[in-house]
Amino acid sequence: MSYAAWIILTASLVGLSCGLIGVFLILRKMAMMSDAISHTVLLGIVCAYLVTKEVSGPAMLVGAILAGLLTAFLVQWLHSLDIQQEASIGIVFTTLFAIGVILIATSVGNAHLDVQHALMGEITFIPWNTTVLPLIGSVPKATVLLAFVFVVALIVIIAFYKEWKLTSFDPALAASLGIPVLFMHYVFMTLVSITTVASFDAVGAIMVVAMLITPASSAYLWTDRLSVMLLLSCAFGVISAVIGYFIALWLDTSISGSMAFATGILFLISFIFSPKHGILAKYVRPTKAY
Amino acid sequence: MEDEVVLSVENLSASYRKNIVLHDIQFNVRGGTLIGIVGPNGAGKSTLIKTLLEMHPRLTGSVQFFGTSFKKAKKKIGYVPQRGSVDWDFPTNALDVVMMGLYGQIGWLKRPSRKHKRKACEALEKMGMEAYADRQISQLSGGQQQRVFLARALVQEADLYFMDEPLAGVDAQTERAIMQTLKELKTNGKTVLVVHHDLQTVEDYFDHVLLLNRTVIDYGPTARVFTKENISKTYGGQLRWMKEESRHVVHSVE
Amino acid sequence: MWSTLLNSNTQWVLFSTMILGIAAGMIGCMAYWKRQSLLSDALAHAALPGVIIAFLILGEKNLFFLIIGAAISALIGAWFIQWISESTRIAEDSAMGMILSIFYGFGIMLLTIANRTAAGNQSGLDKFIFGQAATMIRSDVYTMLGLALLVIFIVFIGFKEWKIYLFDPEFAKGLGLSLKGMNVLYTAVLVTTIVIGIQAVGVILIAALLIIPSASARYWTHSFKVMLILSAVMGGLSGVAGTWLSTLGNGWPTGPFVVLVAAALFILSLIFGKEKGLFINYLYLKMDAQKSNARLETGGMAK
Numbered sequence: 001m002s003y004a005a006w007i008i009l010t011a012s013l014v015g016l017s018c019g020l021i022g023v024f025l026i027l028r029k030m031a032m033m034s035d036a037i038s039h040t041v042l043l044g045i046v047c048a049y050l051v052t053k054e055v056s057g058p059a060m061l062v063g064a065i066l067a068g069l070l071t072a073f074l075v076q077w078l079h080s081l082d083i084q085q086e087a088s089i090g091i092v093f094t095t096l097f098a099i100g101v102i103l104i105a106t107s108v109g110n111a112h113l114d115v116q117h118a119l120m121g122e123i124t125f126i127p128w129n130t131t132v133l134p135l136i137g138s139v140p141k142a143t144v145l146l147a148f149v150f151v152v153a154l155i156v157i158i159a160f161y162k163e164w165k166l167t168s169f170d171p172a173l174a175a176s177l178g179i180p181v182l183f184m185h186y187v188f189m190t191l192v193s194i195t196t197v198a199s200f201d202a203v204g205a206i207m208v209v210a211m212l213i214t215p216a217s218s219a220y221l222w223t224d225r226l227s228v229m230l231l232l233s234c235a236f237g238v239i240s241a242v243i244g245y246f247i248a249l250w251l252d253t254s255i256s257g258s259m260a261f262a263t264g265i266l267f268l269i270s271f272i273f274s275p276k277h278g279i280l281a282k283y284v285r286p287t288k289a290y
Numbered sequence: 291m292e293d294e295v296v297l298s299v300e301n302l303s304a305s306y307r308k309n310i311v312l313h314d315i316q317f318n319v320r321g322g323t324l325i326g327i328v329g330p331n332g333a334g335k336s337t338l339i340k341t342l343l344e345m346h347p348r349l350t351g352s353v354q355f356f357g358t359s360f361k362k363a364k365k366k367i368g369y370v371p372q373r374g375s376v377d378w379d380f381p382t383n384a385l386d387v388v389m390m391g392l393y394g395q396i397g398w399l400k401r402p403s404r405k406h407k408r409k410a411c412e413a414l415e416k417m418g419m420e421a422y423a424d425r426q427i428s429q430l431s432g433g434q435q436q437r438v439f440l441a442r443a444l445v446q447e448a449d450l451y452f453m454d455e456p457l458a459g460v461d462a463q464t465e466r467a468i469m470q471t472l473k474e475l476k477t478n479g480k481t482v483l484v485v486h487h488d489l490q491t492v493e494d495y496f497d498h499v500l501l502l503n504r505t506v507i508d509y510g511p512t513a514r515v516f517t518k519e520n521i522s523k524t525y526g527g528q529l530r531w532m533k534e535e536s537r538h539v540v541h542s543v544e
Numbered sequence: 545m546w547s548t549l550l551n552s553n554t555q556w557v558l559f560s561t562m563i564l565g566i567a568a569g570m571i572g573c574m575a576y577w578k579r580q581s582l583l584s585d586a587l588a589h590a591a592l593p594g595v596i597i598a599f600l601i602l603g604e605k606n607l608f609f610l611i612i613g614a615a616i617s618a619l620i621g622a623w624f625i626q627w628i629s630e631s632t633r634i635a636e637d638s639a640m641g642m643i644l645s646i647f648y649g650f651g652i653m654l655l656t657i658a659n660r661t662a663a664g665n666q667s668g669l670d671k672f673i674f675g676q677a678a679t680m681i682r683s684d685v686y687t688m689l690g691l692a693l694l695v696i697f698i699v700f701i702g703f704k705e706w707k708i709y710l711f712d713p714e715f716a717k718g719l720g721l722s723l724k725g726m727n728v729l730y731t732a733v734l735v736t737t738i739v740i741g742i743q744a745v746g747v748i749l750i751a752a753l754l755i756i757p758s759a760s761a762r763y764w765t766h767s768f769k770v771m772l773i774l775s776a777v778m779g780g781l782s783g784v785a786g787t788w789l790s791t792l793g794n795g796w797p798t799g800p801f802v803v804l805v806a807a808a809l810f811i812l813s814l815i816f817g818k819e820k821g822l823f824i825n826y827l828y829l830k831m832d833a834q835k836s837n838a839r840l841e842t843g844g845m846a847k
Contacts, residue, residue, distance in 0.1 A: 026634070027380060031641040032582050039748075082820055086637075087581040087759045091810060094752035098803035101674065105796055119673065119748075120652055159399055166390050169380045173442075175345050176369035177394035178361075206589070206748075207652070210645030217634050217642055224426035226381045254656040260649020267642060277632050305832050349833060379633040428633070 004245075006127040006140055011245055011259065013146040014199045014211055015237025017153055021195045022216030023226075023233045024157075024188065027168045032086070033075070034212045036093035037189070038196045038205045040071040043100035045197065050103070060197055061145075068193025069186060071096065121204035121256040142201040149198040153191050157230075160184075165226060203256040210260035211237060218263075218270040221277040236266050295357070296321045296450050296481050297342075302351035304334075304341045310504070311337050315351065317500065317509045319483070321449075324476040326486040326496035326512075330525050333503040335485045336372070339452045343369060355450065365394065368448030370439050372455050378428045384438045385423040388413055391442035413441040418467060433464030440468055451475065451482045458487060469495055492516055554791060557677050560689045561744050561783040561802070564737075565753060567692040569779025570699045571737045572754035573761065573772045574730065577710045581758075583625070585751035586640040588738045590621025592651030592747050595672055596658050605667045607684040607743060611691070614739035621647050622731060648747075674797035675746030677787045684743060691740045695733050699772075702729075707768055744787070749799035753779060756806040763817025782806035 001009070025034050044067025048059040071092055078088035126142045133139050157164060163184065167174045171181045192212075199208045215236035219229045243266075244259030251258070272280050295318050302315035311334045319325065327335050340346040342353055344360050355363035368391075388410040389402055396402055414420050417437040422430060430438065436456055443451055457465050472482050476497075483500075486492060492499060492512065499515045501507040501524040508515045508523075575581055594617025598610045621643045628643075629636040658669060671679055680688070699706065708716040709726045717723055741750040761774035786802030815822050 026638045027377075029377070029635055029637065031635070031638040035582075035585070035641055035644065081814070081822070081825075083759055083762070084576070084579060084581065086579060087576060087755055090581045090585060090751060090755035091759055091807070094749055094755070094803050095807040095810075098749060098752070098800035098807070101797065101800040102804065105800070106793060116670075162390075162393055162396070162402070163398070165382070165386075166393050169382065169387075170371065170376045170390065172340075172345060172371040172375055173369060173390065174393075176343050176364075176367065177391075177446075178364045179393070206645055206648050208645075209641055210649055213638055213641040214646065217638050220381065220634060221632060224381050224383070229381050248653075251653070251657065252660075253653045257649040257652030257656065260645050261653060264642070264646035264650070267646075271628065271632065279631055282631065305829075310832060310835070 003127050006143065007123055007255070008242055008245055010123060010126055010140065010143045010146060010202055011241035011255075012238045013143065013150055014202050014208075014259075015215070015239070015241040016234050017146065017150040017195045018199060018208065018211035019215045019219075019234035019237030020150075020153055020157060020230060021191055022212040022214075022237075023219065023230050024164055024168055025192065025212055026216050026220065027226075028188070031213045032089050033072070033189070034192055034196070035209045036075065036089045037068045037071050037192050038208045038212075039093045039097040040067045040100070041193060041196050041200060042205055043067050043096045043103075044193075045200070046100050046103045060200075061194055064193045064197030064200075065190050067096070068189050068196070072186060072189035117204075119204050119206060120254055121200065121202050121207065123202045123255045126201060142198075146198045146202070149194050153195060156187070156191060164188075203259060207256040207260040210263045211240070214260075214263035214267050215240060218267045221270045221274040224276075236263070240266055294321045295319070296355065297483075298354045298357075299342070300352050302341065302353060303349045304337060304346060305349050306337070310349070312341065312504060314505045317506055319450075319481060319498075321481050322476060322479045323481055323498045324472055324496050325481075325483045325498040325500055326492050327483060327500045327502055328486055328489065328492060328524070329502035329507075333524075335502055336454055338502065339369075339454055339483070339485065343367070343452065363450075366449040368443045368446040368451040370443045370451065370453040370456055373432065373436055373439060373458070375454075378430075378435060380427065383424050383426055384419060384430065384434075385410055385414065387427060387438050388441045388445055391445040394446070409445050410441075413444040414438070416444060417441045417471065431461070433460040436460050437464055437467060440471060444471070449480055451480065453482065453484045455485050455487060457484075489521070553682070554678075556682065556685045557680055558784050558787055560680070560685045560692070561677055561787040561798075562780045563689055563692040563696070563783075564741055564744060565757075565779035565781065565783025565802075566776045567695040567699075567737050567779075568741060568750075568753040568783070569757040569761075569775040569777070570696060570772055571734055572756075572758040572779065573768075573775045574699075574706065574710060575734065575754055576758040576762075577768075578730075581755045582637065582640055582751070583622070584734060584738055584754045586625065586644040587618040587621055587735060588742065588747045588750045589644040589651075590647035591615070591618040591739055591742060592648055592672070593617050593654055595742065596651055596654040596669065599667065599669060600654065600658055603663060605669070607680075607687050610743075611687065611739045614742060615735050617647065618735045618738060619731070622735070651747075671746075671797075672742055673746050673748060675742065675744050675749070675799040675802075676790075676795075677744045677798040678791055680743060688740045688744070691736055695737050696776075698729070698733055703769070703772075711768075744783075744798055745802050746797065746799035749803050752799075752803040752806060753782065756803070756810050757782065760806075760810040760813040760817075763813040763819055763821050766819060778806065778809050782809065 025031055041064045044063035045060050048063030049055055052059045074092045075088045078091065079085050126140045129141050130138045131141045131144060163179055167179060167181050167184050175181045196208050199211065203211060216233040218236050219232035222232055223229050240262040241259050244262035245255055247262060248255040248258035272278055275281055297319040299315055299317050303313040304311055329335055337346055341348050353360065356366060389406060392402065392406050396406060411420065414423055417440055419434060419437050419441060422434060427435065440456065456468055475482055493516060496512055498510065499512045500509045501515065501520055503524045508520050575584055591614035594613035595610050598613025599605060602609055625639045625643050628634055628639040655669060668679055705721060709721065713723055738750055741753060745753055757775045757778040760778050761771045764774055765771050782802050782805040785805045787798050789801040790796045790798040
């Protein structure tokens with residue numbers, strides 16, 4: 001496969017995984033939790049590096065999962081102490097992120113880890129850092145990680161589809177039916193963490209938020225069915241990734257930035273033209289027909 | 291089922307951080323009764339239900355359902371949360387919401403079958419909502435949403451129901467439909483506890499009343515418990531009373 | 545160490561980050577009560593493209609114009625967030641997340657382009673991401689200081705109006721206070737505080753300076769006035785101590801250190817705070833259980 005093809009494949013995998021997870025993020029009203037986790041995952045990666053002295057897939061995954069769970073747990077805890085949810089998120093992620101940045105800037109800053117990379121992603125380098133898989137041959141490491149995470153996320157979402165739906169829509173009823181709501185919350189936070197860390201290499205800490213939230217929000221404007229929303233969200237994610245790549249080529253600029261920008265373009269189109277919820281439709285038909 | 295104690299609560303208390311919101315809660319519920327839980331705002335009505343169903347931690351006391359623990363009796367218990375507790379913009383339709391009541395029976399890793407779907411349809415029909423099965427739930431009126439919630443409770447086929455203000459903000463037609471359903475449940479030997487706001491209808495709707503203000507003020511058959519003295523005891527100085535043609539008219543003084 | 549402290553430029557920088565911290569602590573209190581803590585985060589990120597566009601137009605780094613660019617861009621972001629969450633079913637936090645990341649992504653696109661030009665590469669625009677107070681020159685310090693003092697002044701003179709506006713907007717309306725006007729003023733001071741903080745603390749972490757001190761202050765008081773003052777003090781302390789820490793190392797970013805100090809103050813407040821602090825809470829909980837047990841026993845005896 002050519003260099004460009006690998007990049008497009010990797011970016012599409014980011015779009016797929018993020019699109020899938022993003023739908024439940026916005027339906028569970030946790031969009032800003034993804035912002036928090038995408039920042040704190042940095043601390044997880046740094047700590048994993050400090051322990052193992054290498055930036056490898058499995059160590060990074062474990063570090064990210066722990067950081068993600070720690071974030072979710074701390075936010076929940078502060079909120080239970082009567083601090084507003086929003087403020088709890090703000091306190092936790094800025095603090096953990098600051099610690100991560102300081103660790104990088106003071107002690108471990110080297111060729112393997114730098115803040116710039118963490119924030120912007122380095123999808124351009126991905127095709128060169130390969131590993132050899134049986135049957136398939138030489139494959140970029142980041143792509144393998146992303147494919148793995150996507151499959152895991154897909155299986156978990158499909159297997160427990162109705163439980164995800166119910167705990168997102170009505171956690172109180174779910175609890176009374178005996179579904180472990182809190183446990184599922186942490187499982188979901190784990191999914192968000194591994195998706196974030198796998199996408200990290202490609203798009204960086206902040207742009208992954210765009211990939212998580214925006215395609216799902218766009219999809220939310222087009223449909224009233226959860227299954228359709230999931231498919232649309234994944235499709236929008238992939239389209240944004242591909243469009244973003246070509247915008248970046250055209251303007252010779254950051255690929256991850258362009259992908260985030262492309263999700264915005266798709267959203268803008270949905271925002272204006274969506275038949276049910278778009279502003280154009282509201283303008284044409286100002287009263288909602290029941 | 292009737293005359294058997296289905297719920298027994300002893301010395302229950304619950305706190306919300308510094309404040310004790312419920313204390314010394316003690317009552318036994320017999321099967322086949324329709325109970326109104328009545329009390330002023332902040333009396334802990336919702337908290338009581340949540341504490342009983344282990345959604346809110348309890349400080350002291352014990353609760354038994356059908357003579358056993360909540361975990362073991364879970365399948366026999368149905369819960370209808372407040373309508374405002376969910377986001378009605380969720381991408382799903384009325385039938386699907388009703389089906390959610392069956393998720394406990396369907397079990398992990400399995401999909402709803404045709405049988406489950408039929409059951410959900412029947413429940414919708416019972417609430418007069420069959421025409422709206424495919425409607426996105428945000429496009430239903432408040433009363434219709436509440437009826438969907440009731441239908442969801444019906445498919446659970448529980449023996450004991452907890453309902454948090456099912457009559458709040460619904461139209462007259464829905465109120466009649468809901469009350470008829472609740473009375474049918476009672477006739478079939480089920481037990482229903484309903485958090486209720488409107489003092490004027492208590493006597494018509496419920497055969498038992500639980501007057502609550504942080505603790506149980508009184509509990510028993512409506513005719514005995516729902517008296518002027520008891521009510522003013524429950525509501526403290528917040529109420530002004532008038533008796534008009536044997537009907538209580540109550541004005542809340544904020 | 546002392547030599548850096550005695551350096552007059554450093555003193556000015558420290559002084560200005562302290563004033564910035566005070567302003568941020570005060571505005572943060574308002575944001576807290578308006579339940580908009582994360583809005584400041586979104587607006588800070590949304591300011592990035594404005595900074596870069598101002599630079600690309602001007603061709604040089606002039607803090608005053610960069611601040612204007614940042615403010616315009618942040619305001620466009622704020623307007624989008626409001627528009628999206630009001631006119632569609634999309635929740636406000638999703639709208640914030642989108643605007644935050646899309647604007648930031650756009651900013652990074654522009655930054656990459658700006659860095660290709662020789663002037664851009666030298667300009668230290670990258671420093672805007674994490675902030676580096678040490679790179680501020682005298683005129684930057686004056687700009688920042690002036691605007692921060694203006695913000696503090698506006699909060700100060702309208703104290704009782706702000707209070708009514710935050711706690712009981714309907715009542716404020718009844719008193720003849722223009723809610724629309726207050727909203728505009730509030731957004732203006734919020735955005736001003738965010739954008740002047742960007743050079744010192746950076747777009748990613750400036751929000752922390754608004755969020756953390758106000759949350760810490762809540763642990764000490766129930767009075768809005770005292771909360772505002774405490775939050776200002778803690779913000780000022782975080783600003784000055786964090787900046788000082790970051791000057792100890794070569795090229796250390798300022799933002800993370802400021803956040804670290806603020807977080808340390810928060811943890812202290814969380815544990816030892818007079819109101820709802822963990823320690824106090826623990827005592828109350830014990831008393832609750834005892835009270836309840838005592839009731840149980842007397843209840844049992846009465847039977």
